[in-house]
Amino acid sequence: DVKVTQSSRYLVKRTGEKVFLECVQDMDHENMFWYRQDPGLGLRLIYFSYDVKMKEKGDIPEGYSVSREKKERFSLILESASTNQTSMYLCASSLTYTNTEAFFGQGTRLTVV
């Protein structure tokens, strides 16, 4: 079974801190995604990556950056956390082309105080 693992389920950080959210997948997927989930807004794409060191901005990239140095790992970075970044963060991965089903991690609920 495909496994997508996010490093934390719950995280509490202070305003201004640099925050790292880590995601690892074990199925050699090319695509990896970071989403933010807020009530009534669904999942909004922050960044995605379709290859090592390749990244594309999603719908809401402001205040975030990403890193993909290895194929299996995709990190989301909040350079200076703010209270409006309190949210649920979901990581996903998928193969390109014929098999486009995305597999998700369990989510990280981040609270910025």
Add this chain to the structure above:
Amino acid sequence: AQTVTQSQPEMSVQEAETVTLSCTYDTSESDYYLFWYKQPPSRQMILVIRQEAYKQQNATENRFSVNFQKAAKSFSLKISDSQLGDAAMYFCAYIRADNAGNMLTFGGGTRLMVKP
């Protein structure tokens, strides 16, 4: 840019009955995939059903089926014989199929409640 719209924030259904969740999308592409994902209270998103746009036949997975209307850009999910375990958030999603580097776009979600 493509958009996905779910017009029903909440739905409820009696156990054993049938419910239909709506989804519409906007795209200029001809080749794409559509998905319904389920997110139970445990938060783990799981795929319910998938539809390839080039296929006219509606996808079916046990009690779950879709009504795919390509011209109308509509993709609804029908759940038959609803069970208590079907209670969850349901998300409709879209992705282009032509090459790498495509975004997977989600709708706002529908919360389904199942009444015993």
